[in-house]
Amino acid sequence: MDTAHPADQSAADPGPQRILLVTGLSGAGKSTTLDVLEDLGWETIDNFPVRMLERLVAPGDEPVDEQRGPLAIGFDSRTRGFVPADIIELLGQLTERNDLSVSFMFIDCADGELERRFNETRRRHPMTHGRPLQEGIAAERDLLEALRHAADTVIDTTSLATNELQAHVRDLFDIGEAGDATLTISSFGFARGMPPLADLVFDMRFLDNPHWVDGLRELTGRDAPVGEHIEKDPAFHAAFEQIRDLLLTLLPRYEAQGKAYVHVAFGCTGGRHRSVFTAERMAQGLREAGFSPTVRHRNLGSRAADEIERVPG
Template identity: 65%
Template structure:
Protein backbone atom coordinates (compact mmCIF):
# COMPACT_ATOMS: atom_id res chain seq x y z
CA UNK A 1 0.00 0.00 0.00
CA UNK A 2 1.41 3.39 -0.93
CA UNK A 3 2.08 5.93 1.77
CA UNK A 4 -0.63 8.57 1.98
CA UNK A 5 0.86 10.68 4.78
CA UNK A 6 3.84 12.98 4.23
CA UNK A 7 7.03 11.44 5.60
CA UNK A 8 7.52 14.31 8.06
CA UNK A 9 4.15 13.52 9.69
CA UNK A 10 4.91 9.85 10.25
CA UNK A 11 5.81 8.57 13.71
CA UNK A 12 9.20 6.83 13.67
CA UNK A 13 9.33 3.74 15.90
CA UNK A 14 12.32 1.45 16.42
CA UNK A 15 11.82 -1.85 18.23
CA UNK A 16 15.04 -2.95 19.93
CA UNK A 17 15.40 -6.59 20.95
CA UNK A 18 17.93 -9.40 20.91
CA UNK A 19 19.99 -11.66 23.13
CA UNK A 20 20.22 -10.78 26.80
CA UNK A 21 23.68 -9.29 27.33
CA UNK A 22 24.08 -8.20 23.70
CA UNK A 23 23.84 -4.47 24.49
CA UNK A 24 20.17 -3.43 24.46
CA UNK A 25 20.53 -1.07 27.43
CA UNK A 26 23.56 0.61 25.85
CA UNK A 27 21.69 1.10 22.56
CA UNK A 28 18.60 2.57 24.23
CA UNK A 29 20.65 4.98 26.32
CA UNK A 30 22.57 6.18 23.28
CA UNK A 31 19.33 6.65 21.34
CA UNK A 32 18.09 8.80 24.23
CA UNK A 33 21.25 10.88 23.93
CA UNK A 34 20.40 11.34 20.25
CA UNK A 35 16.97 12.75 21.06
CA UNK A 36 14.84 9.62 20.87
CA UNK A 37 12.24 8.77 23.49
CA UNK A 38 13.15 5.34 24.87
CA UNK A 39 11.17 2.72 26.77
CA UNK A 40 12.64 -0.54 28.00
CA UNK A 41 10.96 -3.84 28.92
CA UNK A 42 7.73 -2.64 27.34
CA UNK A 43 4.95 -5.23 26.86
CA UNK A 44 4.57 -5.29 23.09
CA UNK A 45 0.94 -6.38 23.43
CA UNK A 46 0.28 -2.79 24.57
CA UNK A 47 2.04 -1.21 21.58
CA UNK A 48 -1.19 -0.30 19.78
CA UNK A 49 -2.50 1.39 22.93
CA UNK A 50 0.76 3.33 23.33
CA UNK A 51 0.74 4.59 19.75
CA UNK A 52 -2.95 5.41 19.62
CA UNK A 53 -5.38 5.13 16.75
CA UNK A 54 -4.58 6.17 13.22
CA UNK A 55 -5.07 9.90 12.79
CA UNK A 56 -4.52 10.71 16.46
CA UNK A 57 -1.65 13.20 16.68
CA UNK A 58 -0.96 14.24 20.26
CA UNK A 59 2.19 16.07 19.18
CA UNK A 60 2.66 17.67 15.78
CA UNK A 61 6.34 16.76 15.76
CA UNK A 62 6.68 13.73 18.01
CA UNK A 63 10.31 12.60 18.51
CA UNK A 64 11.25 9.14 17.27
CA UNK A 65 10.42 6.38 19.73
CA UNK A 66 12.67 3.42 20.66
CA UNK A 67 11.03 0.50 22.47
CA UNK A 68 13.18 -2.19 24.07
CA UNK A 69 12.00 -5.70 24.91
CA UNK A 70 13.46 -9.19 25.24
CA UNK A 71 12.60 -12.71 26.37
CA UNK A 72 11.98 -11.50 29.93
CA UNK A 73 9.18 -9.14 28.88
CA UNK A 74 5.73 -10.29 30.00
CA UNK A 75 3.75 -11.93 27.20
CA UNK A 76 6.84 -12.42 25.02
CA UNK A 77 5.72 -14.53 22.04
CA UNK A 78 7.77 -13.78 18.90
CA UNK A 79 5.18 -14.94 16.36
CA UNK A 80 2.46 -12.80 17.97
CA UNK A 81 4.81 -9.82 18.17
CA UNK A 82 5.64 -10.09 14.47
CA UNK A 83 1.94 -10.33 13.58
CA UNK A 84 1.09 -7.23 15.65
CA UNK A 85 3.93 -5.21 14.17
CA UNK A 86 3.01 -6.22 10.62
CA UNK A 87 -0.51 -4.90 11.20
CA UNK A 88 0.76 -1.61 12.58
CA UNK A 89 3.34 -1.25 9.80
CA UNK A 90 0.51 -1.05 7.27
CA UNK A 91 -0.60 2.27 8.76
CA UNK A 92 0.44 5.29 6.64
CA UNK A 93 1.16 7.40 9.74
CA UNK A 94 3.84 5.03 11.12
CA UNK A 95 7.37 3.95 10.16
CA UNK A 96 8.26 0.89 12.23
CA UNK A 97 11.60 -0.94 12.10
CA UNK A 98 13.11 -3.69 14.23
CA UNK A 99 16.73 -3.85 15.43
CA UNK A 100 18.04 -7.21 16.65
CA UNK A 101 21.21 -7.35 18.76
CA UNK A 102 23.11 -10.62 18.56
CA UNK A 103 26.32 -11.92 20.12
CA UNK A 104 28.23 -15.20 20.12
CA UNK A 105 27.59 -17.64 22.95
CA UNK A 106 31.23 -17.53 24.08
CA UNK A 107 31.15 -13.74 24.43
CA UNK A 108 27.77 -13.80 26.19
CA UNK A 109 29.18 -16.30 28.69
CA UNK A 110 32.11 -13.98 29.32
CA UNK A 111 29.81 -11.01 29.87
CA UNK A 112 27.55 -12.92 32.26
CA UNK A 113 30.56 -14.16 34.22
CA UNK A 114 32.00 -10.66 34.36
CA UNK A 115 28.79 -9.09 35.69
CA UNK A 116 27.79 -12.14 37.77
CA UNK A 117 24.28 -11.94 36.39
CA UNK A 118 22.00 -14.97 36.27
CA UNK A 119 20.36 -15.82 32.94
CA UNK A 120 16.56 -15.87 33.19
CA UNK A 121 16.40 -19.15 31.23
CA UNK A 122 19.17 -20.87 33.19
CA UNK A 123 18.00 -20.69 36.79
CA UNK A 124 18.77 -24.35 37.57
CA UNK A 125 20.85 -25.31 34.52
CA UNK A 126 24.20 -24.37 32.96
CA UNK A 127 24.46 -20.90 31.43
CA UNK A 128 25.11 -22.33 27.95
CA UNK A 129 21.75 -24.13 28.05
CA UNK A 130 19.94 -20.93 28.96
CA UNK A 131 21.62 -19.02 26.13
CA UNK A 132 20.80 -21.82 23.67
CA UNK A 133 17.14 -21.83 24.75
CA UNK A 134 16.94 -18.05 24.40
CA UNK A 135 18.55 -18.17 20.95
CA UNK A 136 15.97 -20.72 19.81
CA UNK A 137 13.13 -18.62 21.24
CA UNK A 138 14.33 -15.45 19.51
CA UNK A 139 15.11 -17.06 16.13
CA UNK A 140 11.91 -15.79 14.40
CA UNK A 141 12.62 -12.20 15.47
CA UNK A 142 16.25 -12.43 14.41
CA UNK A 143 15.25 -13.66 10.97
CA UNK A 144 12.53 -11.03 10.59
CA UNK A 145 14.36 -7.93 11.91
CA UNK A 146 15.21 -5.08 9.52
CA UNK A 147 18.65 -4.53 11.08
CA UNK A 148 20.95 -7.02 12.80
CA UNK A 149 24.00 -5.84 14.74
CA UNK A 150 26.42 -8.45 16.05
CA UNK A 151 28.02 -6.86 19.12
CA UNK A 152 30.56 -9.64 19.76
CA UNK A 153 33.61 -7.57 18.83
CA UNK A 154 32.29 -4.19 20.00
CA UNK A 155 33.29 -2.43 23.18
CA UNK A 156 30.59 -0.26 24.78
CA UNK A 157 32.03 2.85 23.14
CA UNK A 158 32.25 1.15 19.75
CA UNK A 159 28.61 0.05 19.99
CA UNK A 160 27.60 3.62 20.86
CA UNK A 161 29.42 4.82 17.75
CA UNK A 162 27.56 2.31 15.58
CA UNK A 163 24.26 3.61 17.01
CA UNK A 164 25.29 7.20 16.31
CA UNK A 165 26.32 6.31 12.76
CA UNK A 166 23.09 4.48 12.00
CA UNK A 167 20.50 6.52 13.85
CA UNK A 168 22.03 9.87 14.76
CA UNK A 169 21.17 11.85 11.65
CA UNK A 170 18.19 9.78 10.61
CA UNK A 171 14.89 11.36 9.71
CA UNK A 172 11.57 9.51 9.36
CA UNK A 173 11.28 7.75 6.04
CA UNK A 174 14.93 8.27 5.06
CA UNK A 175 17.03 5.45 3.65
CA UNK A 176 19.93 4.40 5.88
CA UNK A 177 22.77 2.92 3.80
CA UNK A 178 25.62 0.85 5.25
CA UNK A 179 28.63 -0.26 3.21
CA UNK A 180 30.37 -3.12 5.02
CA UNK A 181 33.56 -4.97 4.18
CA UNK A 182 34.00 -8.56 5.37
CA UNK A 183 36.00 -11.75 4.88
CA UNK A 184 34.26 -14.75 3.33
CA UNK A 185 36.47 -17.00 5.45
CA UNK A 186 34.68 -15.61 8.52
CA UNK A 187 31.15 -15.74 7.11
CA UNK A 188 28.85 -13.47 5.12
CA UNK A 189 27.11 -10.71 7.12
CA UNK A 190 23.60 -12.03 7.84
CA UNK A 191 21.85 -8.70 7.28
CA UNK A 192 23.38 -7.95 3.86
CA UNK A 193 20.97 -6.91 1.10
CA UNK A 194 23.58 -6.80 -1.67
CA UNK A 195 26.80 -8.84 -1.63
CA UNK A 196 29.75 -8.34 -3.99
CA UNK A 197 32.71 -10.72 -4.13
CA UNK A 198 36.12 -9.15 -4.83
CA UNK A 199 38.15 -12.37 -4.62
CA UNK A 200 38.78 -12.28 -8.39
CA UNK A 201 41.25 -9.44 -7.84
CA UNK A 202 44.98 -9.93 -7.27
CA UNK A 203 45.44 -10.47 -3.54
CA UNK A 204 47.74 -7.99 -1.72
CA UNK A 205 48.17 -10.56 1.05
CA UNK A 206 50.76 -12.32 -1.11
CA UNK A 207 52.89 -9.20 -1.48
CA UNK A 208 55.18 -9.28 1.60
CA UNK A 209 55.37 -5.51 2.08
CA UNK A 210 51.55 -5.20 1.83
CA UNK A 211 50.53 -8.19 3.96
CA UNK A 212 50.35 -6.36 7.29
CA UNK A 213 48.79 -3.26 5.71
CA UNK A 214 45.07 -2.91 4.95
CA UNK A 215 42.79 -1.46 2.31
CA UNK A 216 42.99 1.87 4.14
CA UNK A 217 46.69 2.19 3.24
CA UNK A 218 47.53 3.95 -0.06
CA UNK A 219 49.98 1.28 -1.19
CA UNK A 220 47.30 -1.40 -0.99
CA UNK A 221 44.84 0.77 -2.89
CA UNK A 222 47.40 1.38 -5.64
CA UNK A 223 48.05 -2.37 -5.90
CA UNK A 224 44.32 -3.09 -6.28
CA UNK A 225 43.84 -0.29 -8.83
CA UNK A 226 46.61 -1.77 -10.98
CA UNK A 227 44.61 -4.97 -11.45
CA UNK A 228 43.03 -4.52 -14.94
CA UNK A 229 39.82 -6.18 -13.73
CA UNK A 230 39.20 -3.68 -10.94
CA UNK A 231 38.08 -0.57 -12.84
CA UNK A 232 35.43 -2.18 -15.08
CA UNK A 233 34.09 -4.33 -12.24
CA UNK A 234 33.92 -1.42 -9.80
CA UNK A 235 32.16 0.78 -12.36
CA UNK A 236 29.45 -1.85 -12.83
CA UNK A 237 29.04 -2.36 -9.07
CA UNK A 238 28.76 1.39 -8.43
CA UNK A 239 26.26 1.82 -11.27
CA UNK A 240 24.12 -1.03 -9.96
CA UNK A 241 24.10 0.19 -6.35
CA UNK A 242 23.31 3.80 -7.26
CA UNK A 243 20.55 2.52 -9.55
CA UNK A 244 18.99 0.31 -6.87
CA UNK A 245 19.11 2.54 -3.79
CA UNK A 246 16.45 5.04 -4.94
CA UNK A 247 14.22 2.13 -5.88
CA UNK A 248 14.62 0.55 -2.44
CA UNK A 249 13.72 3.95 -0.97
CA UNK A 250 10.64 4.21 -3.17
CA UNK A 251 9.46 0.82 -1.92
CA UNK A 252 9.65 2.05 1.69
CA UNK A 253 12.77 0.11 2.68
CA UNK A 254 14.42 1.83 5.66
CA UNK A 255 17.85 0.13 5.71
CA UNK A 256 20.09 -1.21 2.96
CA UNK A 257 23.40 -2.94 3.68
CA UNK A 258 25.86 -3.37 0.80
CA UNK A 259 28.47 -5.97 1.74
CA UNK A 260 31.81 -6.16 -0.06
CA UNK A 261 33.77 -9.35 0.54
CA UNK A 262 37.22 -10.77 -0.06
CA UNK A 263 38.98 -13.74 1.53
CA UNK A 264 40.20 -12.26 4.81
CA UNK A 265 38.32 -8.97 4.85
CA UNK A 266 41.41 -6.77 5.23
CA UNK A 267 42.57 -5.62 1.78
CA UNK A 268 40.41 -5.82 -1.37
CA UNK A 269 37.03 -5.57 0.34
CA UNK A 270 38.11 -2.68 2.58
CA UNK A 271 39.45 -0.61 -0.29
CA UNK A 272 36.41 -1.28 -2.49
CA UNK A 273 33.98 -0.46 0.33
CA UNK A 274 35.70 2.87 0.99
CA UNK A 275 35.70 3.76 -2.69
CA UNK A 276 32.04 2.77 -3.12
CA UNK A 277 31.08 4.88 -0.10
CA UNK A 278 32.79 7.84 -1.77
CA UNK A 279 30.75 7.31 -4.93
CA UNK A 280 27.54 7.11 -2.91
CA UNK A 281 28.34 10.34 -1.07
CA UNK A 282 28.82 12.01 -4.44
CA UNK A 283 25.39 10.71 -5.45
CA UNK A 284 23.74 12.33 -2.42
CA UNK A 285 23.66 9.43 0.04
CA UNK A 286 25.27 9.42 3.50
CA UNK A 287 26.53 5.86 3.93
CA UNK A 288 27.97 4.42 7.13
CA UNK A 289 31.14 2.37 6.50
CA UNK A 290 31.86 -0.66 8.67
CA UNK A 291 34.91 -2.92 8.34
CA UNK A 292 34.03 -6.13 10.16
CA UNK A 293 37.36 -7.94 9.87
CA UNK A 294 39.79 -5.06 9.53
CA UNK A 295 41.39 -5.87 12.89
CA UNK A 296 41.71 -9.58 12.17
CA UNK A 297 45.19 -11.03 11.90
CA UNK A 298 46.49 -11.84 8.42
CA UNK A 299 46.94 -15.60 8.15
CA UNK A 300 47.76 -18.08 5.41
CA UNK A 301 45.21 -20.52 6.80
CA UNK A 302 42.53 -17.91 6.02
CA UNK A 303 43.88 -16.70 2.69
CA UNK A 304 44.58 -20.19 1.37
CA UNK A 305 47.46 -21.28 -0.85
CA UNK A 306 48.99 -18.80 -3.27
CA UNK A 307 48.39 -19.72 -6.87
CA UNK A 308 51.55 -19.83 -8.97
Protein backbone atom coordinates in the same frame (compact mmCIF):
# COMPACT_ATOMS: atom_id res chain seq x y z
CA MET B 1 21.43 8.60 0.58
CA ASP B 2 21.09 12.11 -0.81
CA THR B 3 18.85 11.79 -3.84
CA ALA B 4 15.90 13.76 -5.12
CA HIS B 5 12.78 13.58 -2.97
CA PRO B 6 9.23 14.89 -3.20
CA ALA B 7 8.47 18.20 -1.56
CA ASP B 8 8.78 18.17 2.20
CA GLN B 9 5.64 17.61 4.20
CA SER B 10 4.11 20.68 5.73
CA ALA B 11 4.90 21.59 9.31
CA ALA B 12 1.32 20.74 10.20
CA ASP B 13 1.78 17.16 9.02
CA PRO B 14 5.17 15.78 10.05
CA GLY B 15 4.13 12.24 9.16
CA PRO B 16 3.64 9.16 11.30
CA GLN B 17 5.45 8.74 14.58
CA ARG B 18 8.28 6.21 14.47
CA ILE B 19 7.88 3.39 16.99
CA LEU B 20 10.59 0.74 17.37
CA LEU B 21 9.90 -2.32 19.52
CA VAL B 22 13.08 -4.03 20.74
CA THR B 23 13.25 -7.49 22.27
CA GLY B 24 15.53 -10.50 22.24
CA LEU B 25 17.32 -13.12 24.28
CA SER B 26 18.64 -12.14 27.70
CA GLY B 27 22.32 -11.26 27.38
CA ALA B 28 22.15 -10.73 23.61
CA GLY B 29 22.53 -6.93 23.74
CA LYS B 30 19.12 -5.28 24.14
CA SER B 31 20.35 -2.81 26.77
CA THR B 32 23.31 -1.79 24.62
CA THR B 33 20.96 -1.30 21.68
CA LEU B 34 18.62 0.94 23.66
CA ASP B 35 21.57 2.99 24.98
CA VAL B 36 22.72 3.67 21.41
CA LEU B 37 19.21 4.59 20.31
CA GLU B 38 18.99 7.07 23.17
CA ASP B 39 22.30 8.63 22.09
CA LEU B 40 20.88 8.93 18.57
CA GLY B 41 17.95 11.00 19.81
CA TRP B 42 15.31 8.33 20.30
CA GLU B 43 13.21 8.43 23.43
CA THR B 44 13.71 5.00 25.01
CA ILE B 45 11.74 3.00 27.56
CA ASP B 46 12.94 -0.39 28.79
CA ASN B 47 10.90 -3.18 30.42
CA PHE B 48 7.70 -1.35 29.59
CA PRO B 49 4.52 -3.33 30.43
CA VAL B 50 3.36 -4.55 27.05
CA ARG B 51 -0.34 -4.29 27.87
CA MET B 52 0.10 -0.51 28.28
CA LEU B 53 1.74 0.01 24.88
CA GLU B 54 -1.45 0.82 23.00
CA ARG B 55 -2.37 3.38 25.67
CA LEU B 56 1.10 4.94 25.45
CA VAL B 57 0.80 5.63 21.71
CA ALA B 58 -2.92 6.44 21.69
CA PRO B 59 -3.80 9.66 19.80
CA GLY B 60 -4.05 12.54 22.25
CA ASP B 61 -4.64 16.25 22.46
CA GLU B 62 -0.97 17.26 22.76
CA PRO B 63 0.57 19.45 20.05
CA VAL B 64 1.77 17.43 17.06
CA ASP B 65 5.43 18.31 17.53
CA GLU B 66 5.32 16.85 21.05
CA GLN B 67 3.94 13.52 19.82
CA ARG B 68 6.15 12.77 16.85
CA GLY B 69 9.55 12.07 18.36
CA PRO B 70 10.88 8.58 17.59
CA LEU B 71 10.18 6.16 20.42
CA ALA B 72 12.02 2.88 21.16
CA ILE B 73 10.38 0.47 23.61
CA GLY B 74 12.31 -2.47 25.05
CA PHE B 75 10.76 -5.57 26.58
CA ASP B 76 11.77 -9.17 27.21
CA SER B 77 10.76 -12.30 29.12
CA ARG B 78 11.07 -10.42 32.44
CA THR B 79 8.55 -7.75 31.42
CA ARG B 80 5.16 -7.82 33.15
CA GLY B 81 2.43 -9.17 30.88
CA PHE B 82 4.91 -10.75 28.47
CA VAL B 83 2.85 -13.06 26.23
CA PRO B 84 4.36 -13.42 22.73
CA ALA B 85 1.04 -14.17 21.00
CA ASP B 86 -0.54 -11.05 22.52
CA ILE B 87 2.47 -8.95 21.49
CA ILE B 88 2.25 -10.15 17.88
CA GLU B 89 -1.48 -9.38 17.80
CA LEU B 90 -0.88 -5.89 19.21
CA LEU B 91 1.93 -5.33 16.71
CA GLY B 92 -0.49 -6.10 13.88
CA GLN B 93 -3.00 -3.60 15.26
CA LEU B 94 -0.41 -0.85 15.59
CA THR B 95 0.96 -1.32 12.07
CA GLU B 96 -2.51 -0.71 10.67
CA ARG B 97 -2.60 2.81 12.12
CA ASN B 98 -1.80 5.62 9.68
CA ASP B 99 -0.35 7.83 12.41
CA LEU B 100 2.35 5.30 13.36
CA SER B 101 5.35 3.81 11.58
CA VAL B 102 6.06 0.66 13.59
CA SER B 103 9.08 -1.60 13.26
CA PHE B 104 10.20 -4.55 15.36
CA MET B 105 13.79 -5.60 16.12
CA PHE B 106 14.96 -8.86 17.67
CA ILE B 107 18.44 -9.25 19.23
CA ASP B 108 19.66 -12.84 18.88
CA CYS B 109 22.77 -14.72 19.98
CA ALA B 110 23.98 -18.33 19.88
CA ASP B 111 23.45 -20.41 23.03
CA GLY B 112 27.15 -21.07 23.60
CA GLU B 113 28.02 -17.39 23.49
CA LEU B 114 25.16 -16.55 25.86
CA GLU B 115 26.48 -19.15 28.30
CA ARG B 116 29.94 -17.59 28.12
CA ARG B 117 28.56 -14.09 28.77
CA PHE B 118 26.48 -15.15 31.77
CA ASN B 119 29.36 -17.16 33.23
CA GLU B 120 31.77 -14.25 32.81
CA THR B 121 29.46 -11.66 34.37
CA ARG B 122 28.04 -14.08 36.98
CA ARG B 123 24.58 -12.72 36.22
CA ARG B 124 21.57 -14.93 36.86
CA HIS B 125 19.56 -15.83 33.78
CA PRO B 126 15.90 -14.81 34.29
CA MET B 127 14.56 -18.23 33.29
CA THR B 128 16.85 -20.59 35.15
CA HIS B 129 14.66 -20.86 38.30
CA GLY B 130 17.08 -23.30 39.91
CA ARG B 131 17.81 -25.28 36.74
CA PRO B 132 21.05 -25.28 34.69
CA LEU B 133 21.90 -22.21 32.64
CA GLN B 134 21.65 -24.13 29.36
CA GLU B 135 18.07 -25.10 30.13
CA GLY B 136 17.10 -21.55 31.00
CA ILE B 137 18.53 -20.25 27.72
CA ALA B 138 16.73 -23.00 25.78
CA ALA B 139 13.43 -22.24 27.51
CA GLU B 140 13.68 -18.54 26.71
CA ARG B 141 14.58 -19.27 23.07
CA ASP B 142 11.47 -21.46 22.74
CA LEU B 143 9.34 -18.73 24.32
CA LEU B 144 10.66 -16.02 21.98
CA GLU B 145 10.78 -18.00 18.73
CA ALA B 146 7.51 -16.57 17.38
CA LEU B 147 8.71 -13.03 18.10
CA ARG B 148 11.95 -13.67 16.24
CA HIS B 149 9.97 -14.73 13.16
CA ALA B 150 7.73 -11.66 13.45
CA ALA B 151 10.63 -9.17 13.62
CA ASP B 152 11.45 -6.81 10.75
CA THR B 153 15.12 -6.76 11.73
CA VAL B 154 17.15 -9.50 13.43
CA ILE B 155 20.65 -8.72 14.72
CA ASP B 156 22.76 -11.72 15.67
CA THR B 157 25.38 -10.56 18.16
CA THR B 158 27.19 -13.91 18.50
CA SER B 159 30.37 -12.66 16.81
CA LEU B 160 29.92 -8.94 17.47
CA ALA B 161 31.94 -6.98 19.99
CA THR B 162 30.03 -4.27 21.84
CA ASN B 163 31.41 -1.50 19.64
CA GLU B 164 30.43 -3.47 16.51
CA LEU B 165 26.86 -3.84 17.76
CA GLN B 166 26.78 -0.12 18.52
CA ALA B 167 27.98 0.68 15.01
CA HIS B 168 25.30 -1.54 13.45
CA VAL B 169 22.54 0.09 15.47
CA ARG B 170 23.80 3.53 14.46
CA ASP B 171 23.81 2.47 10.82
CA LEU B 172 20.26 1.15 11.09
CA PHE B 173 18.53 3.79 13.16
CA ASP B 174 20.41 7.07 13.00
CA ILE B 175 17.79 9.80 12.64
CA GLY B 176 18.30 11.54 9.33
CA GLU B 177 16.09 13.60 7.08
CA ALA B 178 12.79 11.96 6.23
CA GLY B 179 13.07 9.75 3.18
CA ASP B 180 16.87 9.42 3.31
CA ALA B 181 18.28 5.92 3.64
CA THR B 182 21.54 5.35 5.51
CA LEU B 183 24.18 3.98 3.14
CA THR B 184 27.22 2.16 4.50
CA ILE B 185 30.14 0.95 2.40
CA SER B 186 32.43 -1.46 4.24
CA SER B 187 35.42 -3.71 3.74
CA PHE B 188 36.12 -7.01 5.48
CA GLY B 189 38.26 -10.13 5.34
CA PHE B 190 36.63 -13.46 4.48
CA ALA B 191 39.24 -15.20 6.63
CA ARG B 192 37.84 -13.36 9.65
CA GLY B 193 34.17 -14.05 8.97
CA MET B 194 31.35 -12.63 6.87
CA PRO B 195 29.66 -9.36 7.89
CA PRO B 196 26.36 -10.37 9.52
CA LEU B 197 24.21 -7.46 8.29
CA ALA B 198 25.38 -6.73 4.74
CA ASP B 199 22.69 -6.38 2.07
CA LEU B 200 25.10 -6.76 -0.85
CA VAL B 201 28.49 -8.51 -0.70
CA PHE B 202 31.11 -8.33 -3.45
CA ASP B 203 34.08 -10.71 -3.42
CA MET B 204 37.26 -8.98 -4.64
CA ARG B 205 39.53 -12.00 -4.27
CA PHE B 206 39.72 -12.35 -8.07
CA LEU B 207 42.15 -9.39 -8.08
CA ASP B 208 45.92 -9.81 -7.74
CA ASN B 209 46.77 -9.86 -4.03
CA PRO B 210 49.18 -7.09 -2.86
CA HIS B 211 49.98 -9.15 0.24
CA TRP B 212 52.37 -11.22 -1.84
CA VAL B 213 54.23 -8.23 -3.30
CA ASP B 214 57.38 -7.08 -1.52
CA GLY B 215 56.91 -3.61 -0.08
CA LEU B 216 53.12 -3.74 -0.11
CA ARG B 217 52.37 -6.36 2.54
CA GLU B 218 52.50 -4.01 5.53
CA LEU B 219 50.61 -1.26 3.69
CA THR B 220 46.83 -1.11 3.27
CA GLY B 221 44.33 -0.24 0.57
CA ARG B 222 44.47 3.38 1.70
CA ASP B 223 48.12 3.65 0.60
CA ALA B 224 48.78 4.85 -2.95
CA PRO B 225 51.26 2.07 -3.93
CA VAL B 226 48.63 -0.58 -3.06
CA GLY B 227 45.98 1.23 -5.08
CA GLU B 228 48.32 1.54 -8.05
CA HIS B 229 49.05 -2.18 -7.90
CA ILE B 230 45.35 -3.12 -7.77
CA GLU B 231 44.46 -0.79 -10.65
CA LYS B 232 47.09 -2.48 -12.82
CA ASP B 233 45.09 -5.71 -12.64
CA PRO B 234 43.31 -5.97 -16.03
CA ALA B 235 40.10 -7.11 -14.33
CA PHE B 236 39.76 -4.19 -11.92
CA HIS B 237 38.32 -1.35 -13.98
CA ALA B 238 35.68 -3.37 -15.83
CA ALA B 239 34.51 -5.07 -12.62
CA PHE B 240 34.50 -1.81 -10.67
CA GLU B 241 32.40 -0.02 -13.30
CA GLN B 242 29.90 -2.89 -13.47
CA ILE B 243 29.49 -2.95 -9.67
CA ARG B 244 29.13 0.84 -9.54
CA ASP B 245 26.49 0.80 -12.30
CA LEU B 246 24.62 -1.95 -10.47
CA LEU B 247 24.62 0.08 -7.25
CA LEU B 248 23.46 3.21 -9.06
CA THR B 249 20.53 1.15 -10.32
CA LEU B 250 19.68 -0.59 -7.06
CA LEU B 251 20.14 2.13 -4.44
CA PRO B 252 17.32 4.42 -5.61
CA ARG B 253 15.07 1.38 -5.93
CA TYR B 254 15.81 0.32 -2.35
CA GLU B 255 14.98 3.83 -1.16
CA ALA B 256 11.76 3.93 -3.19
CA GLN B 257 10.70 0.74 -1.40
CA GLY B 258 11.20 2.45 1.96
CA LYS B 259 14.38 0.61 2.96
CA ALA B 260 15.84 2.59 5.86
CA TYR B 261 19.44 1.44 5.42
CA VAL B 262 21.66 -0.25 2.85
CA HIS B 263 24.97 -1.92 3.69
CA VAL B 264 27.29 -2.76 0.78
CA ALA B 265 30.34 -4.83 1.75
CA PHE B 266 33.51 -5.59 -0.21
CA GLY B 267 35.57 -8.56 0.88
CA CYS B 268 39.02 -9.94 0.23
CA THR B 269 41.05 -12.56 2.07
CA GLY B 270 42.46 -10.51 4.96
CA GLY B 271 40.40 -7.33 4.66
CA ARG B 272 43.40 -4.99 4.40
CA HIS B 273 44.18 -4.40 0.71
CA ARG B 274 41.80 -5.15 -2.18
CA SER B 275 38.55 -4.73 -0.26
CA VAL B 276 39.71 -1.52 1.44
CA PHE B 277 40.82 0.10 -1.82
CA THR B 278 37.64 -0.89 -3.64
CA ALA B 279 35.38 0.32 -0.80
CA GLU B 280 37.14 3.70 -0.74
CA ARG B 281 36.94 4.08 -4.52
CA MET B 282 33.28 3.00 -4.58
CA ALA B 283 32.36 5.48 -1.84
CA GLN B 284 34.06 8.22 -3.85
CA GLY B 285 32.17 7.21 -6.99
CA LEU B 286 28.84 7.16 -5.16
CA ARG B 287 29.50 10.58 -3.62
CA GLU B 288 30.08 11.93 -7.12
CA ALA B 289 26.67 10.49 -8.02
CA GLY B 290 24.96 12.35 -5.16
CA PHE B 291 24.95 9.76 -2.37
CA SER B 292 26.43 10.21 1.11
CA PRO B 293 27.91 6.88 2.22
CA THR B 294 29.62 6.13 5.50
CA VAL B 295 32.77 4.04 5.09
CA ARG B 296 33.82 1.39 7.59
CA HIS B 297 36.85 -0.94 7.41
CA ARG B 298 36.30 -3.87 9.74
CA ASN B 299 39.73 -5.51 9.51
CA LEU B 300 41.94 -2.62 8.48
CA GLY B 301 43.77 -2.72 11.81
CA SER B 302 44.46 -6.45 11.63
CA ARG B 303 48.06 -7.44 11.13
CA ALA B 304 49.29 -8.81 7.82
CA ALA B 305 49.75 -12.57 8.17
CA ASP B 306 50.66 -15.32 5.71
CA GLU B 307 48.53 -17.81 7.61
CA ILE B 308 45.47 -15.62 6.96
CA GLU B 309 46.24 -15.01 3.29
CA ARG B 310 47.25 -18.67 2.94
CA VAL B 311 48.20 -18.91 -0.73
CA PRO B 312 48.93 -16.29 -3.38
CA GLY B 313 45.86 -15.15 -5.28
